[in-house]
Amino acid sequence: MARDRRYDVLFEPVKIGPVTARNRFYQVPHCSGMGRQFPTSSAVMRGIKAEGGWAVISTEQCDFHPTGDVRTQIRLWDEKDIPTHARMTELVHRHGSLAAVELCHPGHHSASFYARETPIAPSPIPVRAPFPGQARAMDRQDIADFRKWHRRAAVLAQQAGFDIVYVYAGHAITLLMFFLSRQYNQRSDEYGGSLENRARLFRECIEDAHDAVGESCAVAVRLAVDELLGENGMTAGAEGRELVEMLAELPDLWDVNISAWENDSATSRFAPEGFQEQYIDFVKSVTTKPVVGVGRFTSPDSMVSQIKRGVLDFIGAARPSIADPFLPKKIEEGHLDDIRECIGCNICAAYNNASVPLRCTQNPTQGEEWRKGWHPERIAAKNTDDSVLIVGAGPAGLEAARALGQRGYQVLLAEAKTEIGGRVIRESRLPGLSAWSRVLDYRATQLRQMANVKIYPGSPMSISDVLETDCSLVAIATGASWARDGVGRTLHQAVPGAGSSNIYTPDDIMADVEFEGPVAIYDDDHYYMGSVIAEMLRHKGLDVTLITPSSVVSEFSTYTLEQEHVQAKLLTLGVRIVPQQNLVAVSADGVDLACVYTGKPRHVEAASIVLVTSRIPNDELYHALLRDEAVIKQSGIDKVTRIGDCYAPSIIADAVYAGHKYARDLGAEAPEEVPFKRELIELTPDY
Ligand code: ADP
Numbered sequence: 275m276a277r278d279r280r281y282d283v284l285f286e287p288v289k290i291g292p293v294t295a296r297n298r299f300y301q302v303p304h305c306s307g308m309g310r311q312f313p314t315s316s317a318v319m320r321g322i323k324a325e326g327g328w329a330v331i332s333t334e335q336c337d338f339h340p341t342g343d344v345r346t347q348i349r350l351w352d353e354k355d356i357p358t359h360a361r362m363t364e365l366v367h368r369h370g371s372l373a374a375v376e377l378c379h380p381g382h383h384s385a386s387f388y389a390r391e392t393p394i395a396p397s398p399i400p401v402r403a404p405f406p407g408q409a410r411a412m413d414r415q416d417i418a419d420f421r422k423w424h425r426r427a428a429v430l431a432q433q434a435g436f437d438i439v440y441v442y443a444g445h446a447i448t449l450l451m452f453f454l455s456r457q458y459n460q461r462s463d464e465y466g467g468s469l470e471n472r473a474r475l476f477r478e479c480i481e482d483a484h485d486a487v488g489e490s491c492a493v494a495v496r497l498a499v500d501e502l503l504g505e506n507g508m509t510a511g512a513e514g515r516e517l518v519e520m521l522a523e524l525p526d527l528w529d530v531n532i533s534a535w536e537n538d539s540a541t542s543r544f545a546p547e548g549f550q551e552q553y554i555d556f557v558k559s560v561t562t563k564p565v566v567g568v569g570r571f572t573s574p575d576s577m578v579s580q581i582k583r584g585v586l587d588f589i590g591a592a593r594p595s596i597a598d599p600f601l602p603k604k605i606e607e608g609h610l611d612d613i614r615e616c617i618g619c620n621i622c623a624a625y626n627n628a629s630v631p632l633r634c635t636q637n638p639t640q641g642e643e644w645r646k647g648w649h650p651e652r653i654a655a656k657n658t659d660d661s662v663l664i665v666g667a668g669p670a671g672l673e674a675a676r677a678l679g680q681r682g683y684q685v686l687l688a689e690a691k692t693e694i695g696g697r698v699i700r701e702s703r704l705p706g707l708s709a710w711s712r713v714l715d716y717r718a719t720q721l722r723q724m725a726n727v728k729i730y731p732g733s734p735m736s737i738s739d740v741l742e743t744d745c746s747l748v749a750i751a752t753g754a755s756w757a758r759d760g761v762g763r764t765l766h767q768a769v770p771g772a773g774s775s776n777i778y779t780p781d782d783i784m785a786d787v788e789f790e791g792p793v794a795i796y797d798d799d800h801y802y803m804g805s806v807i808a809e810m811l812r813h814k815g816l817d818v819t820l821i822t823p824s825s826v827v828s829e830f831s832t833y834t835l836e837q838e839h840v841q842a843k844l845l846t847l848g849v850r851i852v853p854q855q856n857l858v859a860v861s862a863d864g865v866d867l868a869c870v871y872t873g874k875p876r877h878v879e880a881a882s883i884v885l886v887t888s889r890i891p892n893d894e895l896y897h898a899l900l901r902d903e904a905v906i907k908q909s910g911i912d913k914v915t916r917i918g919d920c921y922a923p924s925i926i927a928d929a930v931y932a933g934h935k936y937a938r939d940l941g942a943e944a945p946e947e948v949p950f951k952r953e954l955i956e957l958t959p960d961y
């Protein structure tokens with residue numbers, strides 16, 4: 275298919291200092307959770323993005339001295355670290371893209387856990403909460419040493435094959451940003467006080483990098499032009515702008531954003547596509563150097579608008595490149611319908627924050643590129659004569675049908691409801707979650723193009739329906755239902771009063787069941803559901819109390835970078851928050867609670883109680899089918915398998931992954947005991 279000429283501008287080459295990017299798609303630095311532990315996994319993952327058309331592929335933060343050791347990220351301390359990076363740059367170059375490295379010293383944000391060096395900072399300050407210990411203030415010799423380390427890292431990066439070297443002052447996690455900050459920099463020498471003084475080290479590092487590698491490598495800066503802290507921080511209207519004006523022509527590229535990370539990587543629940551424009555739109559007016567910015571861009575029209583209106587020269591992306599490593603190619607080749615749009619859920623960030631390889635709700639191959647050999651676009655053609663009945667068109671069933679269809683299998687997808695989508699349809703109607711419907715949109719569009727996949731909405735499948743379909747394989751993807759008895763992470767038996775008629779579950783809320791306030795929500799799920807229900811009920815004008823055994827609302831949202839936004843929103847809406855309480859009993863007039871630490875009793879009055887605790891697999895059909903193996907065999911069914919929430923309820927990303935895995939595993943050799951390749955540690959001979 276030919277590309278729409280309107281998008282031609284996105285495919286113009288752009289010069290960055292001594293190097294040239296082949297188009298305007300720029301994968302900005304992003305964590306991978308792979309770090310120094312899994313260099314091959316990381317290199318292959320980045321190489322696939324180059325194959326998918328991104329002109330620049332950046333690493334995550336790369337620390338360059340033991341005083342700034344971040345154990346879970348990559349490092350470039352000396353020559354011994356070069357080979358791990360050379361693998362990534364080689365794979366990126368193979369597809370004609372440029373490789374960028376984000377050199378980073380985290381200052382007091384690192385507690386130097388592994389290296390056990392004393393952390394350094396512009397001024398004496400405690401290390402990142404909640405860890406004990408403080409960083410020491412750098413003296414002049416330390417500053418000279420820091421410049422030496424930074425310069426040496428740029429040279430090592432050049433030797434590893436990088437084309438772009440970053441000088442990084444973003445996200446409130448880098449020493450250079452702490453020097454820039456009035457809050458953290460209390461120095462009285464030439465590196466403190468005025469903005470010019472606070473910017474001195476930043477300027478020196480840019481000049482050093484130019485001097486050391488500038489002939490062949492571009493020197494990029496990454497700067498948070500607004501910290502969203504008002505007068506207490508950098509703002510686009512004041513020092514952010516002054517700084518860009520001051521250094522305007524010094525770097526070869528400006529990569530600008532807002533900080534901290536939770537603001538830069540805001541979820542779709544809290545920020546729309548292009549949300550950073552208001553902060554960074556001045557940058558191009560004060561520099562002639564190319565500018566890259568982010569904003570969860572997935573629409574080619576918004577991208578073109580950014581370029582045509584002179585906001586950006588490069589479309590920066592982290593999450594959209596994770597959800598669809600082939601996004602540029604799809605635009606280039608006119609396959610817009612095939613774009614797998616990021617839903618802005620931050621599951622990718624969450625698992626990086628849990629120190630494991632990142633995963634993605636939309637892209638089940640993310641993190642599996644090398645270890646399982648899963649390519650985001652290619653999949654083996656079918657190698658058996660099976661035909662597959664999938665019961666349930668939620669995320670698991672949809673992805674299984676899509677991937678099996680892509681392989682060429684005959685597939686029947688039966689859904690009880692008149693609409694396909696399962697939980698995604700219901701949940702995307704909750705406040706702030708509308709972008710989650712993209713999980714369905716992408717798959718529905720793909721399935722419509724597959725003649726070998728037949729979809730039957732409005733088809734509740736009974737045992738006899740299943741037996742009559744003539745398929746050799748059956749996948750049961752019938753989802754899960756919210757528990758009504760309070761059993762969850764803290765309560766392991768039904769709560770006294772569980773039969774009370776004033777108890778509701780998220781399923782009731784999503785089915786628009788009417789009920790009276792005041793409402794008490796007991797959240798023992800700890801992710802988004804409790805808080806979005808609280809929000810929704812407040813919007814309906816009900817009095818809402820959210821009770822949780824945790825110390826904070828939606829505790830898992832700390833991992834998705836949303837927790838503070840969630841709690842602030844609920845407080846602003848007037849939701850009463852009652853933390854650190856276990857559920858003891860439910861009655862007609864409310865809930866009895868006990869302090870999680872002391873057991874001290876407490877009562878919260880409520881006419882209606884919403885229990886957000888755990889989910890129960892809808893596996894009756896599966897068990898009923900298995901009950902009579904002989905009948906199944908007689909009807910020609912070789913195997914019945916449960917997938918997704920019907921097997922084990924979890925997040926949407928896990929259901930999509932389960933559906934994808936089912937499709938990949940069909941006809942594949944049974945895995946060895948460890949079902950993927952591992953990056954093993956090479957034992958040192960001296961011990
Ligand atoms: P998952 O996250 O595992 O994909 P969902 O709960 O989102 O699970 O989706 C399960 C889907 O299965 C729902 O749309 C539900 O209506 C459908 N379903 C449940 N039981 C049957 C059945 N017996 N026949 C057809 N569809 C069913």
Ligand code: SF4
Pocket residue numbers: 593594596597615616617618619620621622623633634635636637
């Ligand atoms: Fe986007 Fe969610 Fe995938 Fe992250 S996990 S890339 S936010 S869809």
